[in-house]
Every structure is written in structure tokens, then in C-alpha cells.
Amino acid sequence: MVKSFASGLLALGAAATLLSGTATSAWSFELKGEPKVAFIYAAAAKDGGWNEAIDAGRAAVEKDLGLTVAVAENVPEDATKLRAAIDLFVKRGFNIIVGTTYGYSEPIAEAAKAYPDVAFLNASGTTNGPNLESFYARTYQGWYLAGIAAGSVTQSKKLGMVAGFPVGVVNWDANAFILGARSVDPSIETVVVYTNSWWDPVKEGQVAEAILDQNADVLATDLSSTSPLAAAERRGASSVGYQLDMSHAAPEGILTSVVFHWDRYLVPTIKSITDGTWTPQEYGAFEGIDNGVIGLAPFGKRVPDAAKAKIAEVQAKMVAGAFDPFTGPIEKQDGSVAVPAGEKVSDEALWSMDYFVKGAIGTMPAAQ
């Protein structure tokens, strides 16, 4: 029914073969008039996490490209509300519009059809078109490295992770973290708990306490608030942050944070739009550690040098394309085969990942 990002990614393989190896899309876009850029957030721009990381990219766009960027915050993920905001921006001459959530995917695709002269970008979106490119990052690469750091410091051999919803982009974070830790010591187990919310600092703190009560001594958050880190810090446990460098919340126990550098995507992309050289990718931009969109924040004091060296080595392999965390053999939580030896999880399978790997303690809500 709806052409999805993931099935698109699969088709990309086929298309690329047909085009004898070229992955360039047939789409091109020409901006009419002076660039006027607007970012639309579903919550506050300064949320300390997801939006703030994108907003740092916005600041870089302003600084590096000399553009003034308008910002609309708290625009809900409803077609009616988002379209109203987009209509207002377009009516006042804005011609580059950046959305920030998967919930905008369909309405932004409809807006892109209605306004072919306006360029649209959408973070973690699932739709693309001649003037619309969705973008996300291979966050699991960073989480695998963070898993190595966590696996290197744990004494209790038990880690914890507070996660949002059981969706593919979250599950791959948890699984990569687990795989990274178990690459250090295969006896390590990780408690993963979903809060079923993207933003609930109180609940996240309580969940963190509950995980720490189960004897975990490293706590990671896959969400935007720092309350799990604060809980870990109070208990003397180590912690891993997400989205931004969260070391301010846990100066003693922080190991690192898996961080976005959206400027590495937004600045060149918006520049290409203003230059008239933008060709939106037919299946969206899926950026990785190789171009620096995903990375680790500076290590905390508890991370041993040996771990730092190992992380640097694995990271170099990832950047070179010689290593992928989701390469078989990988076992599921129940011991069945998730990925056979020698095979790599396809991008499509990443987006629909609905299982835990071995070493997870927790229940994956039934997918179907």
C-alpha cells in the first residue's frame, strides 16, 4: 500500500544492479528563489536529546551556510497539524523544509507532491520523492562500540538499557549494545526495558532504578532524557548516554554517549540544494559512522585504555566497511538462529528487527 523506506532499500540493491552499479537517482531538484529554510519539531527543540541533536545541525547550517533558519516547535505528528505548519511556511516563501520525525512521513510526502518547488528533508522518515529525502543513521554502529566500553568495565557482568518503543530502530540499538558487550565477554547479560514513550523522564528514572536493583552496574539509555544517567550516578554505576554528549548528567560514571552529528548530513545536503546539485536519494539517506554522522562522545574516566584501543580498532574496520555488527552467526534470545554464519542482516531486515539477540534479559512485545 505504502512504499516504504525499508522495502525501498531492498529495491535499491536491484536498481543499482540494473544501473550497472550506479546508485545515483534520476531525481534532480532546482531551487527557485533565495533559500529560506525552516525546521519543524514534534516537541521542544531543546529537549536534551533527539531534537536538540538535530537543532545542533540547524545551528551549523546557519553558521556554515550563512542562512537564517526558522523553527517551529511542538507541531504534533498529525497530518492536519503538520500540513497547516508547512502551508504557512510555504505561503511565506520558505522553500527548504526539514521535518524531524517518522510521524511526519506521509503528510510530508503529500506536501512534497503539492509543492514540487519546495525541498523537503525528514529525519527518521520513511518516504522519499523528487523533492523529498528522508534521513536516518546507522545508530547500531555506535551502540556496538558503546557495548564494548560497557563490557570492559562491568564487574557484575550485567548491563541495563532503558529503551523507548519496541521498533526496529530501537531494537537494533539494544541488540548492537548486547553484541558489543558480549564481544568482550560472552557471559555478559543485558536487561532491556521499554518505557513505551519517547519522553518520560520520571518513568525512565524509575525504570533505571529497577534495572540497577537487578545488580546491573552499567546503565545505558536509548532515550532523550538524562534521568537514567542521574539514577546510575547516584548508585555509583557506570552509564552510557545517547543523542548528545550526556556526560554533564553523570560526570563520574559516564563511559561515553552514542551521538549524532547531523551537521555532517544537513550542511552538505542543504548546500547542495542551494547550489542546485541536490539529487534526493530514491530510498533515503542512511548515514553511518563512515561519514561521522554517528559517533561516540569523549570517553569517561572509567574506560580502560585497552578498551579504547579495541573500540578504535573496531571503529576503523566499520569505517572501512570491513566489519558490520550484524554479521552472523547471531543467535536470538531463545537460542534459535537469527543470522546464519557469514550472512549480514540486510537493511530491510534491520528496519523490521523484532527480536532480541542472545544475552538479552527482557521480553520483546509480540510483533504480530
Added chain:
Amino acid sequence: MLDGLVITRRFDTPTWLLALVFLAGIAAGLAMATALLVAIGVPASALFNEVIGEAFMTASGLAQTLTFATPLICVGLSAAVALRLRFWNIGIEGQLWLGALGATAVALGDVGPEATRLPLMLVAAALAGAAWIALPLVLKLRLGVSEVISTLLLGSIAFLFAQHLLFGAWRDPATGFPISLAFDASERLAALGFGRTHLGLPIALAAALLVWFLVDVTRLGFYGRAVGENIEAARAAGVPVIAVTCAFVLLSGALSGLAGGLIVAGTEHRMSLTLGAGYTFSGIVIAFLGRFRPLATVVVAVIIGGVFTASDVFKVFYGISEAVVVLLQGLVLFGVLVAQFFGAYRISRANWGASA
């Protein structure tokens, strides 16, 4: 100073005074709202252009206002119908979620032939909404459980049920995100050719006419008024209190359910977890401002729709948060409720004789 005043209940308030008090209340509410907007940084000069101009005077703005107003008419009617019996339906959002789920179930399940799909979706929405209020209704009638609590809590349960489906059976299989697949073309209400307004607008207006007919013309409506005024007197006079209560309350649930159906079939074209937020409050505000009269409810719903449109302007160009919309509605409601006091009571200077 206050002990120099005497407050007496008026036994009958002249119509001109009621109208005056009502208008004064709205004016006071708007004045407070204006002061609030200016205080948080909207230039006073922009207020007229942005509010009246953008929301009602431009074609695109008016279309947006009417699009917002479509479900608001239904939830306003829903609150009004229930409140006529002094039944506090605080679970409008819950019934709206159920309505959206009902319509989505028909759409995703491809129930029936395509030609009857849309009518079936809307009927399913209304029935699901009515079913969701049936439980508080039974609890109230049989056990005297306060409907304020039961409808409110069932609203949360409805949301959890929506979450359950969108993280389970209905989630987008390709991405795992909690959004249902998009509806087919035959499952979307036709556009009216004016902005994003859709067939839901005439449907909502028809619902308003139907409700007006039921509560202002028929005997059922007369009974309803009797039950609302004094349930014991109505019972003593032979009014079938239980039947009348059931009819009004189920109608209220059905209207909220219909609102959910119109949202998914009219504008969203899929089920999501954000589409129902905030409708309980808006519905009650609209019902109060419309004095529980069905046709006045339509007018107020369009005005509140305009407030939504204007709030988008504030949000997009002045960085003012969504919460301000709730505040603006609240201030106007507050103004009207306070003003009603002056309609219901006479305030005069006390004459305490020698002690004064």
C-alpha cells in the same frame, strides 16, 4: 468591603440580561487572551491580522479552520448532548479513539464491498464510540458510579488499547513504527475542493441538524430537558428516565466515535497515536460556549477551529507553544462562566441600618 454587598439569587433572568452577560463574558475572556498573547511576545498589531485575517479571511486559512472544525463539531455536540442530562462525559477522547479504531478496523480489514466501505467505516466508528460509553452508563444507572471518573479512566484504557494495536497487529510491518498502513482511496472521504476540507464537514453538519431535531423538536428532547432539570420530578411525572438517559448518553458516545472516524477517514488516512489528543477539553468548552444548543455548537466549533488555525500561526512564526491554545480556550470559558454568575445572582448594596 465585601460584607457591604448582598448576593441574591434571581428567580427569573430577563433574556436581554442573559445575552448581555454571555457577550460580556466572551469579551472579558478575549481581553484576557489578548493580554496573555501580548505578554508572551505576539505583537499586538499582528493579533488582528493573524487571528481574524489568517483564520477566517483568507481562503486557505478558512479552509484550514473548517477542516479543524469538522471533528470539533462532533465532539462539541457529544459534550452538549450528555451535559443536557447533566451527564459529564469526560471520556470524549476515549470514545474518539474507539471510533478511530472502529473505522480503521473496517478499512484495514477491507470489510464489505468498496462502494459501502466508507459508510460502514463511519457506522463502525459511531457504534464503537457508543459501545465505549455504554459501560460507564450501565455503571451509573445500576450502581451509581460517578461517570466523571469512569468515562475519564476508560479514556486512558482506550488509548492503551490503541497503543496495543499499533504496536501489535496494526504496526507498519516494514518499519515497525506505530502507524497503521495508509487507507486505500476508497476508504478516504472525498475532498470538497476547498483546501483540505472533506466530506466529513457536511456529515458533521448533518449530525448537528439531526441532534437539533432530536433534542429541540422531538418528544425525546423534551423528556431530556425534563430529566436534566430535575430527574426526580421527571420520574414522578412519568418520563421514562432510564430510556431517555440511555438514548442521550449513547448518542453522545456515538458522536465522539464519529469524530474519530472523520479524523482517520478525512484527514489522517491512517491510524496513529497522536490524532485524538485534546478533544475532551475542546468538546466541553464548545458545549458550554454554545449553551448546549446543537446549532450554536456548530458556530462555536468553527470559531474554536479558527483559534486552532491562528495558534498554528503563533507556533510557526512566534514560537508559541501548543499549550497556549488550551489556555486561550480556557480563558474564554472562564470569562463566560464567571459572567453567568452575574446573570444568576443580583448583587446589591447592603443596608444594615445603624451599623453602616
